Amino acid sequence: MSDQHLHHAVDLAPGDEEEGRIGPRLLGYCIGFALAILLTATSFFIAGTDLVWQPSIPVAIIVLAIAQMGVHLVFFIHITTDPDNTNNILALAFGLLIVFLVVTGSLWIMANLNQNMPPMDQIMRMQR
Amino acid sequence: MTDAALYRQSDPRLLGGRPHEGPASKRITTGYGFWIFLLSDIVMFSCFFAAYAVLLGQTADGPKGAELFDLKSVAAETALLLLSSFTCGLAMIAADVRNALWYQIAMAVTCLLGLGFLALEFREFAELVSRGAGPTRSAFLSSFFTLVGCHGAHVSAGILWLLTMMAQVLAKGFRADIMRRLLCFALFWHALDIIWVAIFSVVYLLGSAA
Numbered sequence: 440m441s442d443q444h445l446h447h448a449v450d451l452a453p454g455d456e457e458e459g460r461i462g463p464r465l466l467g468y469c470i471g472f473a474l475a476i477l478l479t480a481t482s483f484f485i486a487g488t489d490l491v492w493q494p495s496i497p498v499a500i501i502v503l504a505i506a507q508m509g510v511h512l513v514f515f516i517h518i519t520t521d522p523d524n525t526n527n528i529l530a531l532a533f534g535l536l537i538v539f540l541v542v543t544g545s546l547w548i549m550a551n552l553n554q555n556m557p558p559m560d561q562i563m564r565m566q567r
Numbered sequence: 568m569t570d571a572a573l574y575r576q577s578d579p580r581l582l583g584g585r586p587h588e589g590p591a592s593k594r595i596t597t598g599y600g601f602w603i604f605l606l607s608d609i610v611m612f613s614c615f616f617a618a619y620a621v622l623l624g625q626t627a628d629g630p631k632g633a634e635l636f637d638l639k640s641v642a643a644e645t646a647l648l649l650l651s652s653f654t655c656g657l658a659m660i661a662a663d664v665r666n667a668l669w670y671q672i673a674m675a676v677t678c679l680l681g682l683g684f685l686a687l688e689f690r691e692f693a694e695l696v697s698r699g700a701g702p703t704r705s706a707f708l709s710s711f712f713t714l715v716g717c718h719g720a721h722v723s724a725g726i727l728w729l730l731t732m733m734a735q736v737l738a739k740g741f742r743a744d745i746m747r748r749l750l751c752f753a754l755f756w757h758a759l760d761i762i763w764v765a766i767f768s769v770v771y772l773l774g775s776a777a
Binding site: 468527549 | 599601602614621638645649775
């Protein structure tokens with residue numbers, strides 16, 4: 440920013456960048472794009488390969504997906520740890536908390552129910 | 568110079584040396600409000616993801632994911648969407664430097680890439696339905712079509728919005744209110760990409776492994 444005095448004067452809207460010059464901004468999008476392609480390619484490669492221990496594949500795919508979402512957030516949506524971005528980060532953190540609760544909560548409860556439910560033929564016999 | 572920088576310098580409340588007083592600029596409140604909407608949209612998607620993950624095995628003796636998904640087509644869709652996110656970023660840079668020609672070119676390319684994505688997705692859906700694996704076949708396929716179709720509906724809405732923004736810049740130029748709408752559009756388009764990352768990982772890659 441040209442004026443250092445105003446540097447932290449206001450918050451940043453989500454999606455806005457600190458950087459104003461074209462060159463570094465273009466470079467940012469290029470780096471983000473390259474990283475995203477790299478992570479995607481790794482994901483697709485891992486999914487179809489026999490080279491790694493098979494049970495590790497789902498974990499690897501999830502880790503790669505989370506990494507790629509981070510890349511998108513930083514390089515495309517320009518979420519940073521800058522003080523200007525605090526509000527945006529807090530909203531994001533709350534959103535992620537809800538997403539986490541919904542997904543893991545559903546999986547956990549449904550897995551429990553599946554385990555505790557008798558097989559279908561037994562239920563049919565009980566209803567008779 | 569970015570719009571954010573312009574706003575800082577043109578905001579009269581910031582010239583008095585007490586920068587933390589007064590309401591935030593309209594660009595920030597608009598962008599933040601739209602950010603909240605996007606996060607709630609992502610929460611909605613997380614419910615569909617949870618449903619898909621729970622119903623993954625409930626195929627009712629029908630076809631499983633591994634028999635249905637064509638990963639080559641999914642990889643092509645991913646490439647198109649990633650590239651469109653990149654060109655959307657280029658369009659925003661062009662808009663910030665008030666270059667109408669490059670803005671329109673980048674937005675047109677973004678639109679074509681988005682349409683290519685939709686065409687591939689539509690072809691995939693049509694093929695599944697023609698093979699008797701439509702959304703009514705099993706709970707697994709119902710949740711699949713709901714989740715992926717919901718993302719496709721978002722992309723369709725995004726393309727309509729994109730065309731609107733091209734026309735608005737053409738008719739009204741880079742006015743402050745148009746720039747706010749562009750900010751929101753870019754956020755929306757990048758958020759769709761993030762959701763697609765979750766979809767190709769969870770639905771297609773994990774779904775065809777299971």
